[in-house]
Amino acid sequence: MVIPIPTNAGPVTSDAVLQLYSRGSRQHFFQAADLICLQGDGNYTWLHWTNRPSIIMPKTLKQLAGMLPSESFIRVHRNSIVNCHYIARLERLKSGQGAVHLVNGTILPVSRRRWEAISEKLSNA
Template identity: 30%
Template sequence: MERLDGEDWKSVAGWLLAEDLDAGVNRVLGLLGRRHAADRVWVIRYDESFTFLWNTHEWVAPGITPQMGELQGLPVEAGQWMHEGLHQDGRLLIEDIGKMPRRARGLQAELQRQGIRSLLSLPVFREGRLAFQIGYDAVHARRDWPEVVFTELGDAVSLIANALWHRGPQGVAAFPAGDRESRLIHLKDGGSLVPVSEILWIEASGDYTIIHSRGKLRQTERRSVKEWESILPRKDFLRIHRGAIVQVSAIQRLDRSGGKWRLMLLPDGPQLPVGRAYHAAVRRRLGF
């Protein structure tokens, strides 16, 4: 494979300096994708707190399903295994998605959902923190890209990232304060992403917790109730027991008959006991 020549790089620079930077980035991604036989080429950007990530640009080959619309505002922890590899090796090549390690099964499931068979990614760091990923997906068949691809992609990554960085975080919409409808939480044990708004209550079960979501969905997770309390937005959730936390909007009423407090959730939901130590907090939150 011949290297990109001076005219190629002149075109790349011109596209990235054009007035419409997004269109320029997409043209560069298309050039790289066609040259290196990738089925999908993408740019991932992270917020400054390294909490969420966004797929900001994407090129797809004919017949390949775009994924950019599905990859907006995802929690960074969902890709922890990938991020560790990028930090350690400065690149990530997954030749066979089906052979990813067990600890990456959540990420593996997401990549398989996208139809990816092989993946190549290069990082861009700012002040020691991951700021961008730019990479290739192979969908039709597994790929093992040669070293020249890493070199050319690396050169392009630097140009793209610098152009986007200097423009600022345009296209990366931060979550508005209190926007729980957009929040997703990554389950470490199940590997799935759960919308915060779907969680009704969480209860302790030994070393695990059980997440009860709308539609009577139950999932287990190796997180304590205390840890959940620190993750979930406080304006939307209330600790009612050392072993339970509930979504406030799911509370229908409080029953205090017989000297024991119980919260009724939803019209046909359960009755959850309120621990005596939490009576004052529940009283304040429910306004009586």
């Protein structure tokens, strides 16, 4: 089963800014609207952007999730958070698992436990 996402979902209009630190106390500010997805990797998290190379941060996915606007981001798996505005479609596989297809071609798994809440949130968007 494939759930199409409305095409009117353009870039995020939120002015949310992420304040991230790297190399000691050097601060970097990023627009949350430019963030496509986050993928956890142990105590590190990969941040994938629309307009810059991916970066890795020495923070857990849980720590970074608290910094994101909840109306634009949704946790789809224990190791993935996606920006709802960059989701192309959801797909439910015969095995019961799901997949989220992002506009940049990335395919991420959707946890069975989170499927209902995700599909409902995206269909109401």
